Amino acid sequence: MRVPGVRRRGGGAPGRGRRGAGVDPRRAVRPDQLTLVHGVRQDVTPHQGRTVGVPMTATPHETGFDSHGVRCAAWHLPAESEALTGPRGRPCVVMGHGFGATRDAGLLPFAERFAAAGADVLVFDYRGYGTSDGDLRQEVNHLRHRQDYHSAIAHARGLDGVDRDRIVLWGSSYSGGHVVPVAARDGQVAAVISQGAAMDGLAALIEIARYAGIRQLLKLTGHGLFDFAGALLGREPHRIPVVGPPGSLAAITADGAETGYRSIMGPTFRNEMCARGAVIIPLNRPVTSASKLRAPIFLVVADRDNIAPPSAVRAVAAKAGAGSEVLELSCGHFDIYSGEMFERSAQAQVGFLTRTLAVTAVA
Numbered sequence: 001m002r003v004p005g006v007r008r009r010g011g012g013a014p015g016r017g018r019r020g021a022g023v024d025p026r027r028a029v030r031p032d033q034l035t036l037v038h039g040v041r042q043d044v045t046p047h048q049g050r051t052v053g054v055p056m057t058a059t060p061h062e063t064g065f066d067s068h069g070v071r072c073a074a075w076h077l078p079a080e081s082e083a084l085t086g087p088r089g090r091p092c093v094v095m096g097h098g099f100g101a102t103r104d105a106g107l108l109p110f111a112e113r114f115a116a117a118g119a120d121v122l123v124f125d126y127r128g129y130g131t132s133d134g135d136l137r138q139e140v141n142h143l144r145h146r147q148d149y150h151s152a153i154a155h156a157r158g159l160d161g162v163d164r165d166r167i168v169l170w171g172s173s174y175s176g177g178h179v180v181p182v183a184a185r186d187g188q189v190a191a192v193i194s195q196g197a198a199m200d201g202l203a204a205l206i207e208i209a210r211y212a213g214i215r216q217l218l219k220l221t222g223h224g225l226f227d228f229a230g231a232l233l234g235r236e237p238h239r240i241p242v243v244g245p246p247g248s249l250a251a252i253t254a255d256g257a258e259t260g261y262r263s264i265m266g267p268t269f270r271n272e273m274c275a276r277g278a279v280i281i282p283l284n285r286p287v288t289s290a291s292k293l294r295a296p297i298f299l300v301v302a303d304r305d306n307i308a309p310p311s312a313v314r315a316v317a318a319k320a321g322a323g324s325e326v327l328e329l330s331c332g333h334f335d336i337y338s339g340e341m342f343e344r345s346a347q348a349q350v351g352f353l354t355r356t357l358a359v360t361a362v363a
Helices: 110-115 144-157 174-186 201-212 214-232 257-264 286-292 310-319 340-359
Strands: 006-009 061-067 070-077 089-094 120-124 162-172 192-193 297-302 326-330
Touching: 061 144, 070 110, 070 144, 089 110, 089 144, 089 297, 089 340, 110 120, 110 162, 120 144, 144 162, 144 174, 162 174, 162 340, 174 192, 174 286, 192 340, 201 214, 201 326, 297 310, 297 340, 310 326, 326 340
Parallel strands: 089 120, 089 162, 162 192, 192 297, 297 326
Antiparallel strands: 006 326, 061 070, 070 120
């Protein structure tokens, strides 16, 4: 069946924890507790990670899991229908967040659509973010984030009623890149969904140089090296803002980025990161893992994205080892979280999920 706006590449069949206690709500960071970092405001107007005008349907349950000795906080949304229930249980979608963000940053509306379609959903915070534990806070490190994804997968496979062979990875922005190498290494996830993804750190570095100039790259590198040196000397992390207006000192200063972040971030978001994270951005290259994928991937491309280069996403689609489907949307990086672009993206993602997992679903 053809889906309007969706382009397919290749083909292939899908490939084939422990529970934590509830999260202490006192750990949540309120917007009024946030301060200035290098002159950039850290407070946001919280929408609890929701798309404006979309009513909440599924009820998230607090849970958690261990990742390398540290507890990651998570929401579990049980499936709301049996449409995808097979002989061995329900599928589960594992969702992580983007660059410097938290699980209350625009993920719940997507999670609710997946739950309504018949899948369990696990939405988690990385170590050191949101309400997760971890002494080192706000470290953007793609290798650590990928480790947390693997731990989340292990937890999802142990959830009551979940078919361990039908785990789906979902990511957006930075996590949209993480899901590619994680799925390739796991080798048994059933499908991958990625939107507005950061697939090539080198390309992202070039994009920063394009919109902010070489001087900005040198400043970020200097702050990052200072932070690395401080870590070797046992000092507290040196932090910079995640996002700021053009011309400011922040990891992301593209036009519209600050407004975009504010439109989706929830109350646990902090606009700060360990400066060392900016130095390792070019080392994060999920595109190099695309050919190793053993699960089909659905890619949403925001063709006016000025943060995560769309060309790298298209390169992943071309190289994907088990076939790909691509939805091209004429929009910017943050437009896919709300309004018409959200509706088009979410409907297409649910369609892909249903088609991919229907093979083992009960009629």
